[in-house]
Amino acid sequence: MIAGVSGSPGVDEIDAALAVHGLALRGGFNFSGEDAAPPGMLDDPARCVLLVGNAxxxxxxxxxQWRSRQRQDIENPLDTWCREVIGAVGTRFGARAVSPSDKPYLPFQQWAIRAEGLKPSPVGILMHPQYGLWHAYRGALLFDVVLELAEASAPVHLCDDCPDKPCLKACPVRAHSAAGFDYQGCLAHVRSSAGGDCMTGGCLDRNACPHGADYRYPADMQAFHMRAFART
Structure with missing residues (x-):
């Protein structure tokens, strides 16, 4: 069971239903009275959120496999698939499914930090002690009831013991730095003829990170995400 989610009736079943599609629960927590919780299945604020993602x-x-059955000009196919899969699981277990691309945007990164106790890496992606940078949050399930969940422990932040920070040195245009992410500089580079390596093999800074190598995305998956980024 994913750390931070255990002990609740039905949670194992939810995780198993997601695993059929290669997804998993990525932690969760109960909202407090001080939280600005979004609505659950009803109009009232949700009482609990479970994060869903991939490792x-x-x-x-x-x-x-799903993509092969769809028309090829479908817009945002991965978002569409995630909405379909997570939405069906939500319906099955009485939860409202939400997506990181929903507007107004929901605080997915803050939820993830709270749910799994992770911290951002220098490239902005949350550093996971097992998966490194090779994971993502694809949606969340909002429940109208409180669930019995284990408290998320604070894992070792691997970036603290990485003095060389290779993730800040591989990009030819220094898109990531202590000042933050140069979105426009990165976008201009990957759209240019000089950005071919990024477009076919993924972000050079992300790939320079030594952690979680066993979970590194395959080249075609990285290229898929870079093409989507280049279209923004």
Whole structure:
């Protein structure tokens, strides 16, 4: 069971239902009275949130199989697939499914930090002690009831013991730095003829991180995400 989610009736079943599609529960927590919780299944604020995501590329074959049955010009196919899968699981277990791309945007990164106790890496992606940078949050399930959940422990932040920070040195245009992410500089580079390596093999800074190598996304998956980024 994913750390931070255990001991509740039905939680194991939810995780198993997601695993059929290569997804998994990625922690969760009960909202407090001080939280600005979004609505659950009803109009009242949700009482609990469970994060859903991927670790490595376990979901990738399932997405490809679904993709082969869809028209090829579908917009944002991965978001569409995630909404379909997570939405069906939510309906089955009495939860409202939400997505990181929903507007107005929900605080997914803050939820993830609270749910799994992770901290951002220098490239902005949350550093996981097992998966490194090779994971993502694809949606969340909002419940109208409080669930019995284990408290998330604070894992070792691997970036603290990484003095060389290779993730800040691989990008030819220094898109990531102590000042933050140069979105426009990165976008201009990957759209240019000089950005071919990024477009086919993924972000050079992200790939320079030594952690979680066993979960590194395959090249075609990284290229898929870079093409989507280049279209923004």
């Amino acid at each position: 490595g590329a376990a979901h990738w074959p399932h997405f490809h």
